[in-house]
Amino acid sequence: MKTAVIIPLLLFLVLYFLIGVWANRFVKSSNNFLQEYFLGSRELGGFVLAMTLIATYGSASSFIGGPGVAYTTGLGWVLLSMAQLPTGYFVLMVLGKKFAIIARKKNYITIIDYLKDRYKSNSIVLISALSIIIFLFSSMIAQWVGGGRLIESLTGLSYRTSLLIFAITVLVYVLIGGFRAVVLTDTAQGIVMLVGTIVLLAATIAAGGGLQAIMSKLTAENPNFVSPYGAERQLTSLYVSTFWILVGVGVIGLPQMAVRAMSYKDSKSMHRAIIIGTIVIGTIMFGMHLIGVLARAILPGIEIGDKVMPMLTLEVLSPILAGLVLSAPMAAIMSTISSLLILVSSTIVKDIYLNFIQPNATEKQIKQTSFWVTTLIGAAVILFALNPPDLLVWLNLFSFGGLESVFIWPIILGLYWGRGNKYGAISSMIIGMGSYILFDRLYPNALGMHTVVLPIFFSFITFILVSLATASVEFQGETWAE
Amino acid sequence: MKDKRFQIAHKEAIVGVILVIINFLWWYGFAYGLGSGDPRKYSYILGMPAWFFYSCVAGTVVMNVIVYLCIKFIFKEVSFDEEEGDGL
Numbered sequence: 059m060k061t062a063v064i065i066p067l068l069l070f071l072v073l074y075f076l077i078g079v080w081a082n083r084f085v086k087s088s089n090n091f092l093q094e095y096f097l098g099s100r101e102l103g104g105f106v107l108a109m110t111l112i113a114t115y116g117s118a119s120s121f122i123g124g125p126g127v128a129y130t131t132g133l134g135w136v137l138l139s140m141a142q143l144p145t146g147y148f149v150l151m152v153l154g155k156k157f158a159i160i161a162r163k164k165n166y167i168t169i170i171d172y173l174k175d176r177y178k179s180n181s182i183v184l185i186s187a188l189s190i191i192i193f194l195f196s197s198m199i200a201q202w203v204g205g206g207r208l209i210e211s212l213t214g215l216s217y218r219t220s221l222l223i224f225a226i227t228v229l230v231y232v233l234i235g236g237f238r239a240v241v242l243t244d245t246a247q248g249i250v251m252l253v254g255t256i257v258l259l260a261a262t263i264a265a266g267g268g269l270q271a272i273m274s275k276l277t278a279e280n281p282n283f284v285s286p287y288g289a290e291r292q293l294t295s296l297y298v299s300t301f302w303i304l305v306g307v308g309v310i311g312l313p314q315m316a317v318r319a320m321s322y323k324d325s326k327s328m329h330r331a332i333i334i335g336t337i338v339i340g341t342i343m344f345g346m347h348l349i350g351v352l353a354r355a356i357l358p359g360i361e362i363g364d365k366v367m368p369m370l371t372l373e374v375l376s377p378i379l380a381g382l383v384l385s386a387p388m389a390a391i392m393s394t395i396s397s398l399l400i401l402v403s404s405t406i407v408k409d410i411y412l413n414f415i416q417p418n419a420t421e422k423q424i425k426q427t428s429f430w431v432t433t434l435i436g437a438a439v440i441l442f443a444l445n446p447p448d449l450l451v452w453l454n455l456f457s458f459g460g461l462e463s464v465f466i467w468p469i470i471l472g473l474y475w476g477r478g479n480k481y482g483a484i485s486s487m488i489i490g491m492g493s494y495i496l497f498d499r500l501y502p503n504a505l506g507m508h509t510v511v512l513p514i515f516f517s518f519i520t521f522i523l524v525s526l527a528t529a530s531v532e533f534q535g536e537t538w539a540e
Numbered sequence: 541m542k543d544k545r546f547q548i549a550h551k552e553a554i555v556g557v558i559l560v561i562i563n564f565l566w567w568y569g570f571a572y573g574l575g576s577g578d579p580r581k582y583s584y585i586l587g588m589p590a591w592f593f594y595s596c597v598a599g600t601v602v603m604n605v606i607v608y609l610c611i612k613f614i615f616k617e618v619s620f621d622e623e624e625g626d627g628l
Contacts, residue, residue: 133592137571140596144560147607151556155618156549162620269587281579284589286571295572302564325617336607340600474553 062377063384064213070250070385071227074243074392078231081239091425095236096167096404102241102322104330108146109248110241111331112339113393114314115145116251118204120343121387125350126363132276132283132351134293139347141301145309146336150328152310153319156473158328161320168401169313169469170409172320176472177480180413185487187409189464190313193457194398195439196450200457201398202443204364205391212368212384221443224392229436232396233429237321240396247389252338254386255345257379258371262352265374272355279358283351300507303514304459311466312458314397399439403432456495459510463490466514467521475525482525490517545618555610563603570594 088094102110128135157172166172170186202225209220231239266272276283287293309315322328346367353360353370360366367387371380407428412419419427442450467490468483494513502509575582575591585593 133589136596137567137592140567140600143600143603144563148556148560151559152553154549154553154556155620156546156553159543159545159549159618159620270584271587273584273587273589277580283579284582284592285579286575286591286595295568299564299568302560307560324620325615329611329615329617333604333608333611336604340604344596344600474550 060213063372063381066378066381067209067212067385067388070246070389071224073246075227075231077242077246078233078235078239081231081235081242084238085234085236091421091428092167092408093165094238095425095428096400096408097317097321098236098238098241100162100321100323101238102318102327104322104327105334106241106245107150107318107322107327107331108333108335108338110244110393110397111145111149111315111318111335112342113244113248113251113390114318114397115142115309115312115339115394116248116342116390117394118201118208118387118391121251121346121390122204122208122364122367125346125353125367126365128347128350129354129360129363129366131288131293132280132285132354133348134286134288134298136344136347136351137286138293138298138301139305139343140340141298141304141306142343143336143340144302144306145315146339147332148307149310149315150319150332150335152470153316153473155325155328157316157319158322158325160473166320168404168408169316169465170405173468173472173483174409174413177468177483179480179484181484182468182480182487183409183413185484186313186465187405189461189487189491190405191402193453193461194314194402195435196453197457198395198398198402198439199443199446199450200454201391201395202439203446205388205395206443207364208368208384208387208391211365218444221440224388225436225440225443228392228396229399229433229440232399233432233436237400240393240400241321243396244393247393248338250382250389251342251386254383254389255342255349258375258383258386259345259349261374261379262349262356262370266352266355269352272352275355276351279354283354294506296506297503297508300511304462304508304510308459308462308466308510308514311462311464311469313461313465314401316465316469317401395439399432399436402435403428406431406435455498456491459498459508459513460491460494462510463494463513463517466490467517471521477529478521478525479528481528482521482523485524486517486521489520490514493517548616548618552615555614559603559606559610562606563599566599566602567595570599571596 085095093099164175170183173186174183205224206217206221210217263269273284280289282289282291350366353366357370357373371383411427464487467486471478490513493516497504497509497512504512571591582589
């Protein structure tokens with residue numbers, strides 16, 4: 059039983075590894091190492107672009123945590139999760155062609171290259187780099203902890219062994235294949251996530267005797283399960299609506315998403331990615347969260363939310379199919395981590411090392427540094443994930459909303475508001491992260507809205523006011539707003 | 541120096557914002573418009589409460605259609621290369 063479940067998981071692992079080996083040929087033969095290793099030489103086609111955006115965004119919480127909450131909350135949580143639909147079109151439409159054209163013309167490799175060039179400020183480089191390194195580092199650890207526990211519960215392997223097998227595979231394919239390996243494995247992983255969702259949803263509906271039967275069962279237990287307000291009527295329409303900022307439009311401020319908006323080949327790729335991405339993200343988010351709700355009618359009484367999805371899968375599917383479906387959360391976890399790993403590595407190499415430490419590094423030095431940095435970060439993540447320190451667990455709480463509050467306005471207003479300047483950007487970044495942490499600690503879900511709302515609002519106001527107030531000091535000569 | 545491609549990009553970015561607003565209104569309107577009554581008295585479509593069907597299922601399909609139409613009829617292909625403004 060356990061062996062049958064683990065076979066698909068291991069086969070996919072081999073596939074991802076082979077993709078890494080294949081991508082390595084491009085890294086070796088490229089004559090622009092930085093652009094290939096950290097951006098895949100801007101060659102992403104539409105399908106790959108759509109899948110890498112979705113796989114990077116879709117994480118342990120979409121497949122494990124989210125369905126677990128839906129199980130205890132009901133259809134209201136599926137409603138909430140649909141706020142993620144815009145991630146399929148909004149990021150690419152709003153950063154859009156302007157961002158892609160400028161990035162290409164000026165040869166940006168990282169989001170920080172763009173911010174540095176736009177605002178001409180080393181402080182921005184440092185603040186951005188530190189936020190990315192600290193918060194995404196802790197976020198990788200959190201994802202691995204989720205992945206390790208999942209494999210442990212499925213296979214009976216120890217947490218340590220489970221973690222090492224998966225984490226070392228990911229580290230190796232990212233290390234040898236760079237960004238190209240990341241997006242190609244993301245594509246395979248995105249397909250696994252999509253297929254897994256559809257298979258499990260169909261099997262769950264069948265096992266419950268059809269939607270109608272499941273809904274009546276849920277209504278009999280507690281009618282609020284089928285309302286938009288949650289089992290305890292705890293979800294107000296205002297609170298749920300504010301998730302459109304956290305997991306809908308705000309996602310544009312996540313560097314791991316925004317960097318993909320400068321990595322595609324041409325405008326046709328972008329168009330295709332928007333169409334495909336919207337369909338796929340809609341299917342996955344709708345399917346996985348609905349599955350969590352339906353699970354209640356099939357397996358009542360599960361106490362720990364994170365166990366809902368794995369237990370349901372093992373209940374309604376044959377072992378081999380269960381292995382296939384359970385490869386989906388692992389795919390979501392690995393694809394998120396691989397994208398963060400290459401991003402953190404690019405931040406250290408391109409934005410710290412080449413900016414401040416060794417601006418005249420030779421191609422060979424850059425290569426060696428990139429490999430070493432990626433290896434060290436990857437190894438450090440694994441080491442910390444084996445025994446996660448409280449501080450990192452704590453920091454991870456801010457790695458989503460906090461990063462959005464830091465980056466959203468400098469990225470968007472930098473692109474579309476010519477009068478925005480470095481003082482505005484720096485102060486909005488500090489206010490964004492500072493107020494996010496303060497609100498989270500002192501007054502979470504202020505005024506009935508998700509914690510992210512006010513910090514994003516404050517960082518917006520700060521950006522505008524400070525830019526206007528310092529307009530005479532700082533004039534941006536470039537025609538950014540044209 | 542005005543780059544024609546940027547005018548196209550600006551228009552498309554605004555389309556993105558308008559789409560989110562439509563998406564949100566549809567989602568909110570059906571969910572809380574149809575779902576605010578007594579859950580025991582909901583009407584059902586295809587085994588799902590009507591609010592849920594219209595807001596989450598139909599809403600997703602409708603958004604996909606709108607996105608497709610926008611890409612087909614509003615979004616323009618432009619060249620990403622150096623020379624300015626001669627994309628279609």
